[in-house]
Every structure is written in C-alpha cells, then in structure tokens.
Amino acid sequence: MRINxxxxxxxxxxxxxxxxxxxxxxxxxxxxxxxxxxxxxINGPGGHLKDDESPATCAQxxxxxxLGIMPLDMKHCGDLRFQFTDGLSLLVHVFRAGDxxxxxxxxxxxxxxxxxxxxxxxxxxxxxxxxxxxxxLRGEPFSGRFTFDGDTLLDFELWPxxxxxxxxxxxxxxxxx
Numbered sequence: 668m669r670i671n672x673x674x675x676x677x678x679x680x681x682x683x684x685x686x687x688x689x690x691x692x693x694x695x696x697x698x699x700x701x702x703x704x705x706x707x708x709i710n711g712p713g714g715h716l717k718d719d720e721s722p723a724t725c726a727q728x729x730x731x732x733x734l735g736i737m738p739l740d741m742k743h744c745g746d747l748r749f750q751f752t753d754g755l756s757l758l759v760h761v762f763r764a765g766d767x768x769x770x771x772x773x774x775x776x777x778x779x780x781x782x783x784x785x786x787x788x789x790x791x792x793x794x795x796x797x798x799x800x801x802x803x804l805r806g807e808p809f810s811g812r813f814t815f816d817g818d819t820l821l822d823f824e825l826w827p828x829x830x831x832x833x834x835x836x837x838x839x840x841x842x843x844x
Contacts, residue, residue, distance in 0.1 A: 680758035738764035
C-alpha cells in the first residue's frame with residue numbers, strides 16, 4: 668500500500684493518540700514499551716485520547732500513568748497519520764517537553780530510558796521514527812503520512828508543518844524505504 672493509494676481527503680483516524688518526549692541536558696527520555704501497539708519497541712510515553720480529552724492533556728496523563736512524571740514546557744511538534752494494511756488508522760500528536768516534575772519509574776506499561784541524543788536506538792524503534800525524530804529534536808514542526816504492513820514501513824510523506832488546508836504539500840525530499 669502506497670501513500671497515493673489512500674484518499675487522504677476522506678481519511679479518518681480510527682484512533683487518536685499522543686507521544687511526548689522530554690528533552691534536557693542532551694538526553695531524551697524514551698521508554699521500552701511493555702504492552703499494546705509497539706510492545707517491545709523503544710518509543711516515547713503516550714497513548715490513546717479519551718473522549719473529549721485534548722492531545723496535550725492526554726500526553727501529560729499518559730506520561731504520569733506510564734512513568735510517574737509530569738512533562739513541563741510542552742510544545743506541539745507534529746502530527747503523524749498512520750494507515751496499516753490491516754485497516755487500523757491512527758493519528759498521533761507529538762509533543763516535546765523541556766523539563767518534567769518527578770523521577771521516571773518503571774510501570775507495567777513501560778521502562779524509562781534516558782538516552783543521549785547522539786545515541787538514539789533507531790534500530791529498536793518504529794521505522795518511521797528515524798525520519799521525523801531528528802526534526803522533533805531540532806524543534807522543527809512536521810507533519811507526515813505513513814503506511815505500514817505490521818511493523819514494516821511501506822511508504823511515507825514528511826513535510827514541514829502544517830500542510831496546506833486542502834491536504835496537499837510539498838513533501839521533504841527523503842529517501843523512501
């Protein structure tokens with residue numbers, strides 16, 4: 668399934684979710700995900716929005732539930748749209764936090780990992796992360812569309828945020844998988 672196979676003007680996310688990354692002292696707080704979509708992968712804390720919950724509130728709630736922390740100085744960095752061949756459609760709102768309250772602790776959902784920015788373990792992450800993650804770390808807003816077959820990235824578009832109101836954009840020139 669290629670990006671152009673999808674009618675993005677009528678695409679709707681079956682699920683909405685968040686990710687939040689605390690970045691400080693040349694390190695980023697990641698997690699080893701223990702369960703749910705992406706179990707076994709390295710990612711950031713986050714999860715699904717509840718009814719009538721804002722993305723920022725969800726990101727804070729999920730960080731508290733998964734790691735016992737409260738992200739501070741959060742900035743919205745980007746939106747990622749995922750279409751899986753099994754039919755799952757997912758919109759993920761990505762946040763970057765400059766600090767946090769509390770000390771990260773493991774839970775039954777996640778194990779915290781402070782990681783030097785120059786040692787991000789992309790080989791243990793979702794394949795799309797290596798494309799947009801550097802933009803998030805640089806503070807560059809972004810938007811992307813990705814198609815997956817299970818864990819395999821099939822196709823993508825990634826561009827500076829936001830896209831034009833009609834959904835068209837001039838995607839960044841990035842090598843496709």
